[in-house]
Amino acid sequence: MVQKYDCLIIGAGMSGLAAGIRLGMFGKKVCILEKHTIPGGLNSYYKRKSYLLDVGLHALTNFSAKGERKGPLPKIFRQLRIPYDKFRLSEQIESKIIFPEHQLTFTNNIERLISEIHQSFPHETDGFIKLIEMIKTYDALSLNDGYLSAKQVVGEFIKDPILKEMLFTAPLIYGSAWENDMDFSQFVIMFESLYLEGLSRPFGGVRTIISSLEEKLNSHNVDIRYRSGVKRIITEGVKAVGVELLNGEILKSENILSSAGLPETMNLVEGIAPEFKTGGLSFTESILIFKDKPKSFEAESTLIFYNNDKVYKYQRPDTLVDFSSAVVCFPNNFEKDDLKEGMIRITNIANFKKWDMLDRKTYLAEKENVYQKAVGLIKKLYPKFDQEILYKDVFTPKTVKKFTGHFDGAVYGSTEKRKDGTTPFKNLYICGTDQGFLGIVGSMLSGISMANLHVLMGDK
Ligand SMILES: Cc1cc2nc3c(=O)[nH]c(=O)nc-3n(C[C@H](O)[C@H](O)[C@H](O)COP(=O)(O)OP(=O)(O)OC[C@H]3O[C@@H](n4cnc5c(N)ncnc54)[C@H](O)[C@@H]3O)c2cc1C
Structure with missing residues (x-):
């Protein structure tokens, strides 16, 4: 007999899990369909030798202290009825943006960044x-705004080209599907989440968050x-009525929420579906594990946004x-x-198509090259780094494709976002x-808002 649901959710990444909890809480009959064997999507985890490694976690953005009511994280805790302490958050020490002739440090207190800018770029403080x-005061969550160039808007406030580039590095690499610029609403979201609210890490890594979500789903x-x-x-x-799984099973549903990506979801629709743009940005990530803690070689920062030029090239x-x-990281x-x-994670911007063309032997050799370059950068930044590497892993744009299913391993998906979540x-x-909200916090918020807007409010 064909199973019938109120809502099917494609993908057990952060957005799918959060949407599932929200709908389950209101008594909906929900099924989350995931092609992998564990939850988390791009923010999942894996075990190699005796090491438990996170796939994507550097830091959780949008930090808020216990008891705070405003901001995305308290909203997630409220909407999912998860107690604050479950995420076991621990704040960053400090992070740096390093360019050839300038450095800026930021913490979870914006006053630090203001004073750093005042020291290095005094004419830009105001x-x-x-x-x-x-x-x-900007309403970045409006679901109807079109694309507005963030570089253009920020240029009205910040005249120094180097400072402007420096301020864009973190928002771009942590949240832009667009090359070298981003939609201003997205910049506002990233600016608030990185510089105004700040960074933290769940004690125990991403599994701490995933197991809190799983517990709720079970309940x-x-x-x-x-x-x-x-x-x-x-x-x-023009109505979606169900899905067919790879094993041939058919499931029917009143609604389908897909976290597989916009072009990828359209590609699943039978018959003629419109095409949407694929994003071009992907990453490699090198993970190094060694005996001593980073402080032993004078690495005190949490994150470093490093660029060896005056211009930051955020492009394929x-x-x-x-x-x-x-x-x-x-x-x-x-x-x-x-x-x-001790652990270090190093992310570089990479080209999926070039990686996809390599034969197995060259692929492995190029992964080794990425690792060697990562070690070289650490030695440049920290000349006292002289650790025996106990374990190393490098993942490539092909890994991103494997964990997300995104065409071209596009980390941040398509350059066409659907802020209101609708499709044809x-x-x-x-x-x-x-949908347009990125990162762990952003994607959970997206799952919650789309479940509220289209399935729960759709009931009224
Ligand atoms: C190197 C790296 C570091 C990152 N670091 C951070 C960080 O420090 N902090 C942060 O906040 N964010 C970080 N991110 C970003 C963050 O991981 C993502 O923005 C977020 O996890 C996206 O969640 P999602 O639910 O939208 O999508 P995904 O995680 O992509 O989930 C989609 C799910 O759908 C499944 N799926 C796809 N197609 C199908 C199908 N046909 N059938 C069934 N299932 C399907 C996939 O297997 C996947 O599990 C990082 C990303 C990378 C690559």
């Missing part, structure tokens, strides 16, 4: 403060089916990897350190990355 004031009897890839979305006219490189910039350098060994098909909605 403009930066005005930019903050404007950002605080609301939400079905999650792993190894259940969706082969096609079944439609009747013509080569396999762009080594001129990187994000360096020290998971040990949060207020509480939950790791036994009735009852088929987008949540997560291609």
